[in-house]
Amino acid sequence: MLPIIRVQNLSKVYPVADKEPGLVGTLNHFFRRRYKLIEAVQQVSFAIEPGAVVGFLGANGAGKTTTLKMLTGLIYPSEGTVEVAGFMPFRRERDFLSKITLVMGQKQQLIWDLPAFDSLRVNAAVYGLSDAEATRRVGELAEMLALSDKLHQPVRKLSLGERMKAELLAALLHQPQVLFLDEPTLGLDVNAQTAVRTFLKEYNERYNATVLLTSHYMADITALCERVLLIHRGQLIYDGSLDGLLDRFAPYREVRAEFGRAYNREELAAYGEVEMLAKCEARFLVERDALVHTVSRLLAELQVVDLEVSDPPVEEVIGKVFLTGAVA
Amino acid sequence: MDDLWIKARTLLAVQYAYMLEYRAELLLWALSGSLPIILMGVWIQAAAGGRFGLGPLDFARYFLAVFVVRQLSVVWVIWEFEREVVEGKLSPLLLQPIDPVWRHVAGHISERFARMPFIVLLVGLFFLLYPQAFWLPRWTDALVFVGLIVLVFALRFLIQYTLALLAFWTERASAIEELWFLCYLFLSGLIAPLEVFPPLVREVALWTPFPYLVHFPAGILVGLPVDVPRGLLVMAVWGGLFFVLNRWLWRRGLKQYSGMGA
Numbered sequence: 225m226l227p228i229i230r231v232q233n234l235s236k237v238y239p240v241a242d243k244e245p246g247l248v249g250t251l252n253h254f255f256r257r258r259y260k261l262i263e264a265v266q267q268v269s270f271a272i273e274p275g276a277v278v279g280f281l282g283a284n285g286a287g288k289t290t291t292l293k294m295l296t297g298l299i300y301p302s303e304g305t306v307e308v309a310g311f312m313p314f315r316r317e318r319d320f321l322s323k324i325t326l327v328m329g330q331k332q333q334l335i336w337d338l339p340a341f342d343s344l345r346v347n348a349a350v351y352g353l354s355d356a357e358a359t360r361r362v363g364e365l366a367e368m369l370a371l372s373d374k375l376h377q378p379v380r381k382l383s384l385g386e387r388m389k390a391e392l393l394a395a396l397l398h399q400p401q402v403l404f405l406d407e408p409t410l411g412l413d414v415n416a417q418t419a420v421r422t423f424l425k426e427y428n429e430r431y432n433a434t435v436l437l438t439s440h441y442m443a444d445i446t447a448l449c450e451r452v453l454l455i456h457r458g459q460l461i462y463d464g465s466l467d468g469l470l471d472r473f474a475p476y477r478e479v480r481a482e483f484g485r486a487y488n489r490e491e492l493a494a495y496g497e498v499e500m501l502a503k504c505e506a507r508f509l510v511e512r513d514a515l516v517h518t519v520s521r522l523l524a525e526l527q528v529v530d531l532e533v534s535d536p537p538v539e540e541v542i543g544k545v546f547l548t549g550a551v552a
Numbered sequence: 553m554d555d556l557w558i559k560a561r562t563l564l565a566v567q568y569a570y571m572l573e574y575r576a577e578l579l580l581w582a583l584s585g586s587l588p589i590i591l592m593g594v595w596i597q598a599a600a601g602g603r604f605g606l607g608p609l610d611f612a613r614y615f616l617a618v619f620v621v622r623q624l625s626v627v628w629v630i631w632e633f634e635r636e637v638v639e640g641k642l643s644p645l646l647l648q649p650i651d652p653v654w655r656h657v658a659g660h661i662s663e664r665f666a667r668m669p670f671i672v673l674l675v676g677l678f679f680l681l682y683p684q685a686f687w688l689p690r691w692t693d694a695l696v697f698v699g700l701i702v703l704v705f706a707l708r709f710l711i712q713y714t715l716a717l718l719a720f721w722t723e724r725a726s727a728i729e730e731l732w733f734l735c736y737l738f739l740s741g742l743i744a745p746l747e748v749f750p751p752l753v754r755e756v757a758l759w760t761p762f763p764y765l766v767h768f769p770a771g772i773l774v775g776l777p778v779d780v781p782r783g784l785l786v787m788a789v790w791g792g793l794f795f796v797l798n799r800w801l802w803r804r805g806l807k808q809y810s811g812m813g814a
Contacts, residue, residue, distance in 0.1 A: 298643050300807055321649040333644040335566070337573045342566045349562035350650045352555050 227271035228402060228434050229295065234304035236265040236290050264290040266458040267304070274401070277428055277435040279449035279466070283546040287458040288438045292404050295436070296326045309402055322351060325400040329410035332391055334379045340390040341375040344397060351398035358397070365393045369423050385416025392420065396427065403427075405437045409444055421447045442538040456546065466538070474541040477515050478534050479508045484527030495522055504529075509536065559650065563658035570659070571666040578663075582670040585626060588618040589678070591743060605747050610774070612685040614745050616678060617770035622742070623671045624664060625705045625765065629656045630729045633716035637809065638723050646806075653713060660709065689773050696780070700769045703784075707791050708765050714798040720805030735760070741767025747776065758782075761790040 239259040243249055265287040272278055282288045293299045294306055297313030297320070306313055311320035334343040341362075348358035366372040369389040374382060382390060388408065396403070405424070409417040421444060428435055428448075439445055445452060445466065452469055454462035462469055479496065483504045492498050495518055496508035510518045515533065522528055571578070592615035596608045606614070633656070636642040645652040679686045689697070715732060719725040737743060739762035746754050746767050757763050764787045771778040 293643070296647055298646060299809065316646065318649040321647060324647070326644065326647055328644070331641065331644060335570055338566065338570055342569060345562050346566050347648075349559045350648050352558075 228274040229272040230307040232305045234268045237302045238262045268460045275432040279445040279452040280438045282455035324402045325395040326404040327395045329407035339376045403435045478536045480532045482530040567658045567662035588615040613774040617773040630716040634719040637719040717801040720808045
């Protein structure tokens with residue numbers, strides 16, 4: 225199957241004003257402005273098949289949003305090629321714009337003081353939908369989002385979760401083939417996050433839409449994405465399955481133990497990195513290669529009441545990768 | 553064509569609903585444009601001395617016409633566009649298959665309709681307080697005025713939107729508008745009718761777009777002698793120049809636009 229998104233050696237370099245602190249710096253900045261070049265994205269290449277849901281991971285400032293903006297045609301690449309649904313995005317052709325959507329969790333496109341339905345009317349007209357077709361699609365999507373009774377309330381009166389759902393409805397009214405979602409669950413409570421995830425999964429299955437999703441909530445990624453792209457300081461450092469990511473970047477397991485008596489941190493340090501210690505309970509990170517040996521020692525040398533071995537939470541793994549720069 | 557009509561109708565209807573959400577603000581916005589009424593008082597006093605070509609009643613009618621012209625041609629696109637660029641709000645609009653300018657155009661036109669009752673109210677109140685100034689323009693002048701005010705709004709919008717596009721580079725394009733407004737204030741006939749300008753200044757002013765944005769339509773409404781063909785020609789030339797500049801800046805600006813903060 226031909227990829228619907230094809231990215232080859234994509235780079236983006238920004239000039240950013242460089243200002244020294246203090247009054248002298250301010251005056252220098254006023255009279256002689258200096259810029260430094262930031263390499264936001266460097267030689268990124270990947271391809272995505274139609275219908276795939278791909279997670280795009282990276283710390284703040286890693287280059288995720290810049291890449292998404294180049295994929296949607298909002299900014300011009302400094303170097304490399306991008307092709308989305310057979311189009312070069314930065315040409316912003318009408319047919320291309322009708323095939324994609326970009327949802328940014330921290331930005332809204334709905335008119336704040338009017339009911340969401342009015343914004344939907346505008347979107348329907350802009351995308352050339354007939355009244356009947358627009359009504360049918362609004363009904364269908366509103367039902368999937370459990371939002372039917374909220375569309376006639378002013379947007380400002382909706383809860384954050386309802387507003388995000390309404391944003392999604394507005395962004396998907398034209399039934400785009402490719403969805404670029406930048407933090408779609410940002411700031412939502414657990415229930416609203418789950419509702420948005422469920423909807424995205426259903427939308428992907430029903431319309432075979434391709435989804436590229438960034439999120440800081442790993443639950444979004446684990447629930448929706450089989451494949452992830454990991455970007456670090458502008459460079460793509462991993463492209464593969466989520467399980468593969470854990471194997472590669474988390475060569476350790478988490479061991480939870482309950483003891484018959486309390487031990488101090490120094491006594492337990494010999495068995496691995498103590499992550500948590502509370503009375504008679506402890507949590508260690510143990511190198512995978514040393515797991516069998518360490519567990520044997522724990523059982524033999526300490527008064528172990530209960531013991532459990534598991535993979536560490538994905539967010540911890542990713543967090544460690546970003547924090548330590550433990551990259552390829 | 554149907555598609556275009558549906559787009560225009562929907563944008564206007566929704567923007568009109570949006571404007572009606574701000575009922576109290578509409579009255580305040582209309583009142584904020586009452587500088588011509590204040591200047592009217594000054595000029596009526598001055599004209600009582602009889603040193604100008606126009607009498608007190610002429611001044612009263614002229615400035616009332618200026619008030620109406622200003623109400624119908626007021627433009628604020630530069631502040632909205634600047635915010636959209638600086639805050640990255642332009643990004644989602646650029647991803648829709650319609651030029652973002654049409655939302656602004658629809659917003660301005662809808663606001664005009666929403667503001668209309670307040671304009672009628674304020675003009676009615678003026679005639680109630682100053683009945684001697686009441687006049688009815690000739691129907692041909694009224695007809696020309698209606699057509700002209702559309703052109704005036706279009707030119708004023710085009711000029712300001714062109715300056716707004718500089719936000720892609722300066723991020724404070726409204727500062728340029730402030731400078732432009734200074735010229736507009738003095739050369740448009742907003743502060744004084746062109747009839748009281750020294751002849752040389754008047755001749756220079758008549759080659760700029762400014763008098764055609766205020767004095768020209770106001771003069772037609774009150775029956776002052778105005779050169780209509782020349783007015784239309786100068787407007788067309790300035791309109792053409794700004795249109796070309798606008799499209800060039802738009803293309804260059806999109807490349808410049810980094811979408812920062814989006």
